[in-house]
Amino acid sequence: MAAALLDAPLAPLAPSSVPNDETAQGTPGGLVAEVQGSLEADPAHVRLTVDELPAERLLVTDGPHLRATDAGRALLDTVGAETAPFTARIRGGTPAEDLTAVGRVLALVTERADAILAALTA
Template sequence: MTTTPTVNGRVIGLAHYAGRAVLETVLARYGATFQQSVTLRLVAVAEGPVERDTLVAEVVGALKADPADVHGVVDALIDKGLLEPAANQLRITDAGQKVYETSAAETGEISARIYAGIPAEDLAVAGRVLALVTERADAELAAMTA
């Protein structure tokens, strides 16, 4: 007999890494990394060019990454022709938009299969709990690094 695990850091981590492995497998077909996909998405969904420092700050906040590493990710996306610099702003190129849209569509189909059959109420509760865990973890991190 198996028991349903209580939500804790390990359970959340296992779910994260399982989903991330799926995403990274898809992204590899497009020559992109996880960090690049997070960065590219932020520019793809923006309503125009994005200031580089703003983009880096958003990625740092989302991934808890080192700013120098994120600047390297941005540079790699520029080198690949997926982002285009204009002064201190970045815009997504047609190639970047295609990578974003096709990889997002592919991972969307996979996500639909992963979440299929899970009641909406359960997903809503999980979403609220994970948002609260994230908020509290971010507060702890901020206190530790202050």
């Protein structure tokens, strides 16, 4: 299941949605919502994948929260290192303030699209 989610086409991730120790320490439901919002994936599918991560020793439960294991952090570091050259090429030469503006615009467009979708499916 985890491989299926990783093979799905990805929408751009907002910087706040990139998994890190802070998001991994959230509740399973919070992590599912965060991933689902970033990938526009089926929440049930995301939940199944998140539920598999402890068995793969990438996350551990800590009371009601999830915490990245050393292996989970290492995987995030590897993914970050492997995608960094592409990110640098995409963002190369773009001033930081322009990237910030783009992030705000994309967040606003996403918020509006989500609201319209919610109204249509209610």
